[in-house]
Amino acid sequence: MQTLDTTHVGQIYYLDRLIGADQMKLKELGFIKDKSISLVSFNGENAIIKLENARLALSADYLRQIFVKTERSEEKIIGLSQLKIGETGVVRLIDAAGEIKRRLMDMGITRGTSIYVQKLAPLGDPMELHLRGYALSLRKADAQKIKVVIENNAK
DSSP states (O other), rough: OOOGGGGGGGGOOEEEESSSHHHOOOOOOTTTTOOOOEEEEEEESEEEEEEEEEEEEEEEHHHEEEEEEOOOTOOOEEEEOOOOTTTTEEEEEEOOOHHHHHHHHTTOOTTOOEEEEEEHHHHHHHHEEEETTTEEOOOHHHHEEEEEEEEEEOO
16 A cells, blocks of 8 residues: 555556545545546646546645555456447456567556547457557457456446
8 A cells, every 4th residue: 555646657546545634625525435546747746636537736745645555445357358338447467478468568558557448340359449548459359368447437
């Protein structure tokens, strides 16, 4: 478990608990256990964070009061190929080895990456995915090797 000020920019984490005198202020802003949170930018004193779909600016003092974890409580991990059109999944692991795993990682599919299923080909294979600001077509056989947790049902 770590505080938000020690996390990596762009990585998705989940709220674990709040400490300090400002707990009520943070809860009023929507800081609730297991909500997704990530640093958008951090200069050492101030940060922009993304809490679910909202962006907030916070000082480093607030970041030190927010404890995060890398996984939600009771997550159900499924293959990326099982997501339906319009669903978003967050990568937990790549269940492959060697060249295939390296190729998927080179495409930007790494732990914590959010992947949105845009559409499927007429016969269901391949899938059009959106991640890291670009579109990617991937065969379902390769997508099944990418294990994700369903994030939400709307982009």
